[in-house]
Amino acid sequence: MPETPPESSSEAPLNNARPSHPLSAAEAWQFTASRAKDTTFFFDFDGVLSPVTDDPDASQPVPSVLGVLEQLAARVARVAIVSARPVSFLRSRFQSLEHVDLYGLYGLEVWHDGDVVTEPAALPWVPPMAELAERARAELPEPILVEYKRLSVALHYRTAPQLAAQVERWGHEQAERLGLRVQGGRMVVELKPPVDQDKGMVISEGVLNAGCAWYFGDDMSDIKAFDALRAREAVDPDFFGMCVAVANPETGAEVSSAADLTLESPEAVAGFLAGALPAFGR
Numbered sequence: 001m002p003e004t005p006p007e008s009s010s011e012a013p014l015n016n017a018r019p020s021h022p023l024s025a026a027e028a029w030q031f032t033a034s035r036a037k038d039t040t041f042f043f044d045f046d047g048v049l050s051p052v053t054d055d056p057d058a059s060q061p062v063p064s065v066l067g068v069l070e071q072l073a074a075r076v077a078r079v080a081i082v083s084a085r086p087v088s089f090l091r092s093r094f095q096s097l098e099h100v101d102l103y104g105l106y107g108l109e110v111w112h113d114g115d116v117v118t119e120p121a122a123l124p125w126v127p128p129m130a131e132l133a134e135r136a137r138a139e140l141p142e143p144i145l146v147e148y149k150r151l152s153v154a155l156h157y158r159t160a161p162q163l164a165a166q167v168e169r170w171g172h173e174q175a176e177r178l179g180l181r182v183q184g185g186r187m188v189v190e191l192k193p194p195v196d197q198d199k200g201m202v203i204s205e206g207v208l209n210a211g212c213a214w215y216f217g218d219d220m221s222d223i224k225a226f227d228a229l230r231a232r233e234a235v236d237p238d239f240f241g242m243c244v245a246v247a248n249p250e251t252g253a254e255v256s257s258a259a260d261l262t263l264e265s266p267e268a269v270a271g272f273l274a275g276a277l278p279a280f281g282r
């Protein structure tokens, strides 16, 4: 599918009907430009705005993406990052962006008016998660990186893929012991509280007043966000949703098969957005 955007919004007819899938990137941009003030862009963080690193603490956004997101936010109704990372982490990477909304821990946290707002139903799970992280550090072999995120614990085996089965097994045993949920991802097993909140729910709520939305994702949890856009399209003939996958050797095939379009890398995401800005006509 071509990834080239149209050159200017003057090409976009006003009040045009939503395009049908499959469609080219140029068609999607043209329609989006005609609905700019009614459009929200959602982005996952790891693997989408940030290249994958062995150490999760070392992840940084593609440098050019910061300016591109800010410029996009000035042209559309809303731009948001929806991540499994805590909001505090996202703030550390995107502090300079004043007009980009942040959802952390699959929506259990939201950055609102200068504060992290946490889903109250999740709060009782802070102590068990701290205890679980301690236990993981004690019981899992050294190469397994334990990422404690206050309301979830991620067990990374990127540097020791031969331990994947052992980590999976340990994670499922602990989930059963504590009544937690398991979220699989790219070389990671994540244990989450049994609270109904995922990226699909964030997107379903986030598009209630939107006429058009794009979601960029690379991992299993992002497929729920794609599903939310499809579900909204199914009930609202005026709504247009565009699902963009970012290629990767782990979950790429599955995510790509659920998407309208696949980009090669986080750097390609930044370039794709930068190339589309002129379509918004300023």
Ligand SMILES: O=P(O)(O)OC[C@H]1O[C@H](O[C@H]2O[C@H](CO)[C@@H](O)[C@H](O)[C@H]2O)[C@H](O)[C@@H](O)[C@@H]1O
Pocket: 044, 045, 046, 047, 051, 052, 053, 054, 055, 056, 059, 082, 083, 084, 085, 147, 154, 156, 158, 185, 186, 187, 188, 190, 219, 221
């Ligand atoms: O929703 P996301 O923002 O995509 O978060 C998903 C997970 O991302 C991070 O792990 C992934 O990226 C790491 C750094 O590049 C990489 O080492 C790891 O293998 C990937 O799974 C994050 O550390 C996790 O907590 C998130 O669940």
